[in-house]
Amino acid sequence: MSERKATLADVAKLAGVSTATVSRALSTPDLVSFEVRARIQDIIDQLGYVPNPAARALASARTNVIGVLIPSVTNNVFSDVLRGIYSVLRTSSMDVQLGNTHYSLLQEEKLLRVFLSQRPAGLIVTGIDQSPAARKLLEQASCPVVQIMEIDDNPIDMMVGFSHWAGARATAMHLIEQGYRKIAFLGARMDPRTQRRLGGFSDALKEAGIYEERLIVTTPQPSTVGLGCALFSEVLSVAPDVDAVFCNNDDLALGVLFESQRRHIEVPNRLGICGFNDLEMMSVANPPISSVRTFRREMGEQAVQMLLDAIAGKRPQVTKVDIGFDLIKRRSSQRLP
Amino acid sequence: MSERKATLADVAKLAGVSTATVSRALSTPDLVSFEVRARIQDIIDQLGYVPNPAARALASARTNVIGVLIPSVTNNVFSDVLRGIYSVLRTSSMDVQLGNTHYSLLQEEKLLRVFLSQRPAGLIVTGIDQSPAARKLLEQASCPVVQIMEIDDNPIDMMVGFSHWAGARATAMHLIEQGYRKIAFLGARMDPRTQRRLGGFSDALKEAGIYEERLIVTTPQPSTVGLGCALFSEVLSVAPDVDAVFCNNDDLALGVLFESQRRHIEVPNRLGICGFNDLEMMSVANPPISSVRTFRREMGEQAVQMLLDAIAGKRPQVTKVDIGFDLIKRRSSQRLP
DNA sequence: TTCTCAAATGGAAGCGCTTACATTAAGTGA
DNA sequence: TCACTTAATGTAAGCGCTTCCATTTGAGAA
Numbered sequence: 034m035s036e037r038k039a040t041l042a043d044v045a046k047l048a049g050v051s052t053a054t055v056s057r058a059l060s061t062p063d064l065v066s067f068e069v070r071a072r073i074q075d076i077i078d079q080l081g082y083v084p085n086p087a088a089r090a091l092a093s094a095r096t097n098v099i100g101v102l103i104p105s106v107t108n109n110v111f112s113d114v115l116r117g118i119y120s121v122l123r124t125s126s127m128d129v130q131l132g133n134t135h136y137s138l139l140q141e142e143k144l145l146r147v148f149l150s151q152r153p154a155g156l157i158v159t160g161i162d163q164s165p166a167a168r169k170l171l172e173q174a175s176c177p178v179v180q181i182m183e184i185d186d187n188p189i190d191m192m193v194g195f196s197h198w199a200g201a202r203a204t205a206m207h208l209i210e211q212g213y214r215k216i217a218f219l220g221a222r223m224d225p226r227t228q229r230r231l232g233g234f235s236d237a238l239k240e241a242g243i244y245e246e247r248l249i250v251t252t253p254q255p256s257t258v259g260l261g262c263a264l265f266s267e268v269l270s271v272a273p274d275v276d277a278v279f280c281n282n283d284d285l286a287l288g289v290l291f292e293s294q295r296r297h298i299e300v301p302n303r304l305g306i307c308g309f310n311d312l313e314m315m316s317v318a319n320p321p322i323s324s325v326r327t328f329r330r331e332m333g334e335q336a337v338q339m340l341l342d343a344i345a346g347k348r349p350q351v352t353k354v355d356i357g358f359d360l361i362k363r364r365s366s367q368r369l370p
Numbered sequence: 371m372s373e374r375k376a377t378l379a380d381v382a383k384l385a386g387v388s389t390a391t392v393s394r395a396l397s398t399p400d401l402v403s404f405e406v407r408a409r410i411q412d413i414i415d416q417l418g419y420v421p422n423p424a425a426r427a428l429a430s431a432r433t434n435v436i437g438v439l440i441p442s443v444t445n446n447v448f449s450d451v452l453r454g455i456y457s458v459l460r461t462s463s464m465d466v467q468l469g470n471t472h473y474s475l476l477q478e479e480k481l482l483r484v485f486l487s488q489r490p491a492g493l494i495v496t497g498i499d500q501s502p503a504a505r506k507l508l509e510q511a512s513c514p515v516v517q518i519m520e521i522d523d524n525p526i527d528m529m530v531g532f533s534h535w536a537g538a539r540a541t542a543m544h545l546i547e548q549g550y551r552k553i554a555f556l557g558a559r560m561d562p563r564t565q566r567r568l569g570g571f572s573d574a575l576k577e578a579g580i581y582e583e584r585l586i587v588t589t590p591q592p593s594t595v596g597l598g599c600a601l602f603s604e605v606l607s608v609a610p611d612v613d614a615v616f617c618n619n620d621d622l623a624l625g626v627l628f629e630s631q632r633r634h635i636e637v638p639n640r641l642g643i644c645g646f647n648d649l650e651m652m653s654v655a656n657p658p659i660s661s662v663r664t665f666r667r668e669m670g671e672q673a674v675q676m677l678l679d680a681i682a683g684k685r686p687q688v689t690k691v692d693i694g695f696d697l698i699k700r701r702s703s704q705r706l707p
Numbered sequence: 708t709t710c711t712c713a714a715a716t717g718g719a720a721g722c723g724c725t726t727a728c729a730t731t732a733a734g735t736g737a
Numbered sequence: 738t739c740a741c742t743t744a745a746t747g748t749a750a751g752c753g754c755t756t757c758c759a760t761t762t763g764a765g766a767a
Contacts, residue, residue: 038487040753051717056755066715083487087427088753091722096424106456107449115443119470131468133456150375150420258651287651294656314595314624319631377723388747393725403745425723428752710767717760723752730747737739 039080047076059084090152098128099340100148101157104136104224105255110282110310110329111159114181117333118157125341127154134159136224142167149174155340161185161192162225177343179336183226184355191343193335193354197226200325200358201233204279204307207323207360209241211368213277213305217248219264219289220281221256227281230309234279247271256281261288269296277305277366283312286322290365306365320364328356376417384413396421427489435465436677437485439495441473441561442592447619447647447666448496451518454670455494462678464491471496473561479504486511492677498522498529499562514680516673520563521692528680530672530691534563537662537695538570541616541644544660544697546578548705550614550642554585556601556626557618558593564618567646571616584608593618598625599632606633614642614703620649623659627702643702657701665693 045052050069058065058073065073076082090096101118103111115131122129130153132144142164148156149170156171156178163171171178171189178190183197208216218234220227231249238244250264250271261284268275280286286308290300298304300320308315311326335354382389387406395402395410402410413419427433438455440448452468459466467490469481479501485493486507493508493515500508508515508526515527520534545553555571557564568586575581587601587608598621605612617623623645627637635641637657645652648663672691 042753052754053718053756054716057716060755064715069715083483085428085753086488087424087433088722089755090424091422091428091724092753092755094722094755106452107446109444112444112449119443129468131466146420151423259654262654284651288654291654291656314621317596317599317625317628319628379723389724390726390748391746394746397725401745406745422723425752426725428754429723429725431725431752708767710765712765713763715760715762718758720755720757722755725750725752727750728748731745733742733744735740735742 038085039082041082041084044073044076044080044082047080048073095152096154097126098130098151098153099155099157099337100130100132100151100153102132102134102141102144102148103159104134106131106133109312110327113329114333117330117335118337119333120330121334121337121341127341136222138162138164138167142170145170152176154344155179157181157336157340158189160225161187161194163189177340179339181332181336183229184353188353191336191339191352193332193339193356195327195356195358196233197229198233198236200309200327200360201230201279202237203233203358203360204309204323204325205234205237206241207362208277208279208305208307208366209237209243211277211301211305211366213366213368214243215245215248215272215275216243216277216279216305217250217268217272217275218279218281219261219268219285220249220251221254221260221264221285222281223251223253227251230281245272248275256284258284258288258291261285262292263288265289265292276303278307280306280308283308283310283315283322283324286324286365287314287318290318290322301365301368305368311359311361315361316363318365323363323366324361326359326361328358332356375422376419378419378421381410381413381417381419384417385410432489433465433491434463435467435488435490436492436494436674437467437469437488437490439469439471439478439481439485439493441471441496443468443470446649447664450666451670454667454672455674456670457667458671458674458678464678473559475499475501475504479507482507489513491681492516494518494673494677497562498524500526514677516676518669518673520566521690525690528673528676528689530669530676530693532664532693532695533570534566535570535573537646537664537697538567538616539574540570540695540697541646541660541662542571542574543578544699545614545616545642545644545703546574546580548614548638548642548703550703550705551580552582552585552609552612553580553614553616553642554587554605554609554612555616555618556598556605556622557586557588558591558597558601558622559618560588560590564588567618582609585612593621595621595625595628598622599629600625602626602629613640615644617643617645620645620647620652620659620661623661623702624651624655627655627659638702638705642705648696648698652698653700655702660700660703661698663696663698665695669693 041055045055058070134141145167155176159182161183180192183194184192278289289306293300308322308324311324315322315324378389378392382392395407471478482504492513496519498520517529520531521529615626626643630637645659645661648661652659652661
């Protein structure tokens with residue numbers, strides 16, 4: 034058991050064939066006759082042979098690794114995406130190599146260089162706001178690339194995402210329809226996606242002529258439920274007349290709900306609340322909280338599928354997928370009877 | 371730019387030294403004279419040379435990869451651990467290779483084989499309940515191994531974790547002290563750690579002579595806030611006289627709180643609630659929810675540190691770390707004045 | 708029968724590094 | 738001064754695969 038690991042050469046010797054044949058039996062089975070293939074498989078099982086990925090990568094100048102660059106491992110949003118990625122990749126022989134950019138373009142660029150040096154089979158990157166250098170690296174990459182989470186008209190290669198602007202805009206319009214007029218925006222972290230949500234929100238309010246600067250409250254801190262409480266308190270002190278809050282994500286929204294409960298502010302009549310992402314808990318909160326459902330897992334799945342197709346040479350696929358969103362209207366924002 | 375990637379040989383030629391010297395300049399700098407080292411570094415920068423990890427791994431028969439096996443990427447608990455792992459690893463030259471076991475021992479074993487075939491520099495595995503085959507593989511592994519999340523007296527190599535039994539027991543005792551007598555246990559997923567929490571809970575209640583089978587409600591489903599609502603409803607229908615709930619984790623606890631709010635069950639007087647893990651939102655819920663704080667991030671950090679030390683040859687370190695837990699008593703379980 | 712072609716296999720040259728061993732130059736103590 | 742370290746570098750043999758070229762064989766075509 035603790036002997037030297039079996040090599041392809043060992044398999045070849047025992048099977049009475051050349052290493053070339055064993056290699057082919059593994060990677061291009063139809064080039065090897067049935068009997069020889071069976072014999073080789075027997076020996077492999079018997080020896081418990083596992084190919085050495087480093088040797089394979091070195092010899093073939095490619096890997097079976099898909100690099101994934103996300104800004105955070107703890108954010109629910111990205112862990113859902115990851116789950117989608119893993120679920121599809123499990124059925125293929127690809128590995129994933131995770132890179133955590135910590136919301137830093139510099140870090141992303143650095144990781145990109147590391148990843149590219151390994152000649153990955155494919156790359157998944159988050160968002161559309163890469164640094165110019167990173168973008169150049171990606172454009173010149175010798176592997177397919179999928180940008181996820183967002184879409185625009187300028188893909189590096191492929192993309193699957195949705196419009197955060199439209200999601201926020203739809204939500205704001207819903208609040209307006211419900212008769213809310215003093216609508217605040219609560220945003221944390223303020224990454225590019227958050228910024229675009231703020232854009233959609235502002236545009237909707239401006240169209241309706243009810244945009245007020247003082248109702249926009251943001252912070253660079255990462256968002257938490259507690260931060261939702263704090264930001265909402267801030268809004269209340271600045272603008273006691275606020276009658277609805279659009280939260281950049283569900284953690285904040287839950288915080289607002291908790292804070293409202295504490296202050297005996299009645300939701301949704303006195304205060305409307307909307308979140309973003311539609312985490313599971315939104316539907317069972319009390320009252321249930323409206324939110325923009327996003328298809329995080331699906332984005333991960335699709336991204337990988339596009340990558341696998343591209344790697345397999347099926348190029349003519351669609352290269353840009355708007356996966357959409359779904360505004361889920363729940364009691365927290367239903368003021369009309 | 372899109373030319374062939376620079377190799378170590380290119381660097382060597384330009385620097386006017388042998389490849390061996392360049393290699394040494396990279397991995398054992400103190401074996402190379404200062405001037406030569408500087409010259410090499412210049413060329414490297416100039417060329418944008420990045421070593422080929424596959425070649426390195428093949429030639430040296432080792433990698434700079436730390437394999438991490440966790441049961442789930444979406445569970446907050448593990449993403450916090452991951453964050454700890456990444457934060458320490460960022461300062462070293464190691465990479466992490468994530469494996470998602472999906473709470474399956476078989477899957478874990480399979481991934482282990484894959485990982486071990488890559489001769490990782492170190493391995494982090496979750497829990498102490500590996501399959502016999504997996505355990506054997508780990509014992510014979512030629513790299514250091516850290517088990518995280520739990521501790522016992524039978525480590526494979528090193529371990530950092532805490533006693534789930536003790537955490538649950540302490541919580542149950544706290545509820546008893548507060549005068550609760552009909553205390554239910556809500557558990558989802560029922561992985562080994564959950565099982566041990568149930569053990570600690572049961573032991574405490576039995577000691578107090580108030581253990582009741584009917585108050586134990588579990589399900590194999592993954593836990594969610596909604597499931598917390600559902601399980602609590604189930605408890606209520608079976609045992610309307612329940613006066614406290616120990617939830618196996620915070621999602622369930624939040625669900626119980628929401629459900630209580632809906633049913634106008636007063637927390638904590640009519641019903642005490644405790645969770646497990648102390649997610650951030652527990653402290654700002656309404657009322658704030660008691661929970662067992664666990665040091666997830668710290669476990670990840672420590673595990674990596676132990677690994678790095680072991681890899682660096684610093685063996686004499688402690689091999690088993692009880693990182694403890696902290697029962698945070700909040701209003702949701704404070705019935706006494 | 709001879710030619711051609713496809714299928715199946717083998718030979719062997721790397722892929723880009725690391726590292727044991729050899730070599731050289733420069734001390735060092737007696 | 739000389740045998741003997743020690744430091745700094747070079748030489749070259751791999752690591753375990755893949756893959757480009759043969760080579761062989763057995764058909765079918767002409």
